[in-house]
Structure formats: structure tokens, C-alpha cells
Amino acid sequence: MHSKIETNTEITTSEPPKSTIGVLGWMKQNLFNNWYNSILTVLSVLVLYYVLNGTLTWVFTDAQWSIISDNFRLFMVGQFPVEHMWRIWIGLVFLSFQFGLSAGIWKGTNLHLSAVLIAIYLIHILVDFTSSHAKMWLGINIVMVLVGFLIGPMLPKKKSIAVTGWAIAFPLTIFLVGGFGVLPSVATNLWGGLLLTILISVVAIVFAFPIGILLALGRSSKLPIIKYFCILFIEVVRGIPLITVLFMAQLLLPLFLPPGTEINNVLRVMIACTLFTSAYMAENVRGGLQSIPKGQFEAAKAMGLNPVQTMTFIIMPQALRAVIPAIVGQSISMFKDTSLVAIVGLTDILGIAQTVKSNPDYLGRIMEAYLFVAVTYWIIAYSMSYASRRLEKNLGVGER
Numbered sequence: 001m002h003s004k005i006e007t008n009t010e011i012t013t014s015e016p017p018k019s020t021i022g023v024l025g026w027m028k029q030n031l032f033n034n035w036y037n038s039i040l041t042v043l044s045v046l047v048l049y050y051v052l053n054g055t056l057t058w059v060f061t062d063a064q065w066s067i068i069s070d071n072f073r074l075f076m077v078g079q080f081p082v083e084h085m086w087r088i089w090i091g092l093v094f095l096s097f098q099f100g101l102s103a104g105i106w107k108g109t110n111l112h113l114s115a116v117l118i119a120i121y122l123i124h125i126l127v128d129f130t131s132s133h134a135k136m137w138l139g140i141n142i143v144m145v146l147v148g149f150l151i152g153p154m155l156p157k158k159k160s161i162a163v164t165g166w167a168i169a170f171p172l173t174i175f176l177v178g179g180f181g182v183l184p185s186v187a188t189n190l191w192g193g194l195l196l197t198i199l200i201s202v203v204a205i206v207f208a209f210p211i212g213i214l215l216a217l218g219r220s221s222k223l224p225i226i227k228y229f230c231i232l233f234i235e236v237v238r239g240i241p242l243i244t245v246l247f248m249a250q251l252l253l254p255l256f257l258p259p260g261t262e263i264n265n266v267l268r269v270m271i272a273c274t275l276f277t278s279a280y281m282a283e284n285v286r287g288g289l290q291s292i293p294k295g296q297f298e299a300a301k302a303m304g305l306n307p308v309q310t311m312t313f314i315i316m317p318q319a320l321r322a323v324i325p326a327i328v329g330q331s332i333s334m335f336k337d338t339s340l341v342a343i344v345g346l347t348d349i350l351g352i353a354q355t356v357k358s359n360p361d362y363l364g365r366i367m368e369a370y371l372f373v374a375v376t377y378w379i380i381a382y383s384m385s386y387a388s389r390r391l392e393k394n395l396g397v398g399e400r
Contacts (some may be wrong), residue, residue, distance in 0.1 A: 001136075004028050015258075023232045026258040045146045055254075056385075059371075060347060061153075062364075063232060063367070063368050064365055064368065065368055067356060067365050067366075067368050067369055068369065069127070069128070069129035069367060070129075071352070071356050072130075073305045074193060074352050074355075074356065075193050075194060075349055075352050075353075075372070075373075075376075076193050076195065077191075077192065077193050077194070077195045078185065078190065078192015078193040078195065078196060078347050079190045079192055079347075080177075080189060080190055080191065080192070080193075080195065081186060081190065084183075084184065084186055086181075086182075087175065087176040087177060087179075088195065088201070089137040089140075089174055090281065091172065091173040091176045091177070092137075092141060093137075093140060093141055093144050094165075094169060094172060095169055095173070096117065096141040096142075096144040096148070097145070097147065097148040097165075098148065098162070098165045098166055098169055099113060099114045099117055099145055099148065100114055100145035100146060100148025100149040100150075101148035101151075101152040101158075101161070101162050102114075102143060102148075102150065102152070102162050102166075103145075103148070103149050103152070104148060104149040104150060104151070104152025104153050105152045105153060105158050105159060105162055106162075108390060108394070109386070109387050109391070111149075112386070112390075113383060113386075113387065114145055114149065116147055117145060117385065118142055120379075121138045121139075121141055122142070124138055124237070125138050125139065129386050130149075134158065134369045139249065141235050146222065161278070163233045167173055170202060170206065173199075174199070175197070177191065177199070177336065188264045188265065188266040189266075190263070191266060192346070192347040192351070192352060193347070193348065193349050193352050194348075194349045194376065196266070196346060196347070196348045196349075197335075197338050197339075197348040197349050197350075198380075199266075199269055199270075199275055200266075200269060200336050200338045200341060200348070201273075201331075201334055201335040203270045203273070203274060204270065204273035204274045204276075204338075205257065205277065205334055205335075207274045207278075208273075208274050208275075208277035208278040208281050208334075208349050209278075209281060209327075210278075210279070211274065211275075211278035211281070211282075212278045212279075212281025212284070213281075213282075213285050213316070214281040214283055215230045215233065215234055215278060215279070215282035216230075216281075216282040216283075216285035216286040216289060217282075217311070218230035219231055219234065219282065219286060220286070220289065230282070233279065234279045234282050234283065237275060237276055237278075237279035238279050238280065238283070242272075242276050242337050242340055243340050243343060245275070245276045246269060246272050246273075246340060246341065246343070247344065248272070249268040249269060249271060249272035250265065250268055250269075250344050250345075253268055265344070265345060265346060266346065268340040269341050270348060273334065273337075273338070276334075277330065277331075277334045279284070280330050280333075281330060284323045284326040284327050285319060285320070285323065285327075287322075287323055287326065288318075288319030288320060288321075288322045288323035289315065289316075289319045289323050291319065291323075292315055292318055292319055292322075296314055296318065297310065297314075297315065299314075300313075300314040300315070324388060324391060324392055324395070325388065325392060328384060328385065328388035331384060332381050332385060333386050335377075335380065335381060335384070336377060336381060337370050339377075341398060342354060349356065349373055349376060350373055353366070353369040353370060353372075353373050356369055357369060372394055
């Protein structure tokens with residue numbers, strides 16, 4: 001007797017019914033479901049009311065925001081020469097075009113970030129303290145975002161063009177800012193403000209990523225010299241605070257250089273931040289490698305792949321996908337830690353705030369400057385976190 005078993009039966013799923021208890025029912029269920037939760041809810045509302053009332057009253061009535069408007073250019077680019085500002089604007093125009101191009105090709109997160117970028121440009125156009133020259137460049141940037149968005153889907157090999165554009169965006173920006181003999185040189189001691197903050201953090205994150213992968217692979221190597229060198233580097237760097245690494249880069253690095261060789265302070269800080277971040281990146285990647293089941297190695301070996309091919313095409317992509325949250329968290333941490341460079345004499349955006357407060361015209365008004373710096377850090381850090389969450393969702397991290 002033969003029985004036929006149906007194996008292709010489709011199982012339809014439906015979403016659970018939505019709650020119909022309403023707002024009052026939800027509040028009763030979640031906020032006032034017993035006497036002590038009711039007391040905590042009332043106390044929380046009172047605390048929030050007094051905190052928000054005091055904060056908003058200070059922001060909109062008592063605070064004097066002229067400390068920001070009068071020194072806005074210092075906060076953005078430090079003492080970068082006015083006659084060379086067009087180089088920074090050109091770099092920003094290229095980045096705006098890349099955001100628009102990516103939004104037109106991939107939509108999703110890139111589209112949201114482009115919309116935020118346009119909103120920031122519009123806010124700066126509408127405020128009074130922005131010069132007419134700056135408003136013109138901001139308008140050009142908005143146009144470039146829209147042009148990139150419109151022509152992106154129509155380009156041949158559009159994804160390759162967008163990826164190539166992002167690959168050359170950072171070297172192009174560094175070249176425009178520094179000049180490097182082709183354009184008139186701008187000394188690094190004139191780089192400052194948000195420009196310096198972003199440059200240091202991007203250099204540290206971009207270069208620390210491949211170094212961290214190599215350190216993670218080296219730590220698991222069977223060659224004792226490579227293995228113990230990587231372990232020693234990672235454990236030593238992770239065992240000391242970043243400010244110590246920065247001081248060592250400022251004071252000790254010149255001792256190891258040949259006589260007559262000089263490295264400017266900005267480059268020393270970039271090297272220190274890169275080495276510091278690479279140690280943490282290595283541990284993140286090592287965690288990802290340990291999460292890969294042994295069967296993946298055996299399956300790659302059964303397919304005839306050599307160790308390099310196995311690591312490049314099978315193991316490493318899965319390991320990096322598994323540790324995206326940790327890598328992004330480390331990147332955000334590095335971005336915020338750049339505020340420490342003010343201690344070693346560089347004037348990043350926090351250093352500008354500390355410089356401005358020494359001006360007798362702004363005595364007692366430093367809170368406005370610190371709040372502006374905090375909001376700037378939050379906008380950039382939250383954008384990185386938002387892009388990470390979208391990437392994790394698209395890749396299904398933690399779901400399968």
C-alpha cells in the first residue's frame with residue numbers, strides 16, 4: 001500500500017490581530033496597572049515636565065546663541081584660510097553628489113541620509129548668520145544631491161561608478177584640504193573644527209579596519225612569532241587609555257624616526273587613533289571568526305578551496321556580517337573619542353569651544369557652545385547608528 005505525502009503544501013501565515021484597547025486602555029495596562037506603577041508614572045511625568053520646562057525655557061529665552069553665530073566658521077573649519085575655502089566646498093559638493101547618486105541607485109537608507117543632508121543645508125541657508133557666499137555653495141550642494149539622485153538610476157554600471165566614487169572621495173578630500181604641492185599647501189595647524197574631527201575619525205576607522213582584520217588573523221596564526229606579536233600589540237594597546245596613546249604619539253614617536261624626519265601633529269594623532277582602533281577592531285573580528293561553525297571550514301575544504309580562498313570567500317564575509325553591530329559601535333566610539341585630541345593641542349570642534357570661551361565677550365556663555373558641540377556629535381553618531389541598524393536589517397543579522 002502506497003501513501004502519497006503532500007510535501008508542497010504552502011502554509012499561509014497572518015499577522016496577529018492589532019490591539020483594540022485604545023490609548024486609555026494601553027495606559028491602564030502599561031502605566032497604571034497597580035498602585036506602585038501609578039506612583040512611578042506620576043513621578044516620572046513630573047520629573048520630565050520640570051526638566052523639559054527648564055531646558056526649553058533656557059534654550060528659547062535665556063540662552064544667547066550669538067557665541068555660535070559669531071564663531072560658526074571656526075566651529076566648522078577652524079582657521080582654514082578664507083581664500084582656500086573653495087577647496088572644502090568642492091570636496092563637499094563631490095560628497096553631496098555621491099549621497100544623491102547612492103540614494104538614486106540603492107534607495108532605502110541612502111535616501112533617508114540624503115534627505116537629512118538636504119535638510120541640514122536648508123537650515124543653514126535659512127539662518128541669518130550664513131554669508132551669501134556660503135548660501136550659494138549650499139544651494140549648489142542641494143542641486144548636486146538632486147542631480148545625483150536623478151541620473152543615478154540611468155547610468156551604465158551605476159553601482160560600480162558609485163562604489164568607485166566613494167573609494168576616491170576620501171583621498172580627494174584630503175588632497176583638496178592639504179594641497180600636497182599641486183595646490184597651495186595649507187598647514188595642518190590651520191585645520192580645525194568639525195573638519196578636523198571628521199578627518200581624524202575617518203582616517204582612524206578606514207585604516208583600522210584592514211589592520212584589525214590582519215591582527216585578528218595573525219592572532220589565530222600557527223606561526224608563533226606572528227601570533228604572539230599580534231597578541232602583544234592587541235593586549236598592550238587595549239590595556240591603556242587613548243589619551244596615553246595620544247601623548248606617546250606626540251612625545252615618543254619622534255624618538256623612533258631617523259634624524260631630520262618630522263611628522264606633524266595631525267598625522268601623529270591620526271596614526272595613534274588608527275593603531276588604537278585597530279586593536280579593538282581585531283577583537284571584534286576575532287569574535288566573528290569564532291562564531292563560524294567548524295562545518296563551514298570543512299565544506300570549503302571539500303570544495304577544493306585553499307586556506308586563502310576559504311578565508312576570503314567563505315569565512316570572513318560571514319564573520320564580518322556577524323559583528324556589524326560591534327564594528328559600528330567601535331566606529332562611533334572612535335568618532336566621539338576624537339574630542340580628546342584637544343588635550344594634545346589640536347583644535348577640533350571641542351577645542352574650538354574651549355578656545356571661544358576664553359574670549360571676554362563670551363564669558364559665562366560656554367553652555368551654549370558645549371550644547372552646540374553635543375548636538376553636532378549626536379547628529380553624526382545617530383546617523384551612523386541608524387545606517388548600521390538598516391544594514392543589519394537588510395542582511396538579516398540575528399534573524400538567521
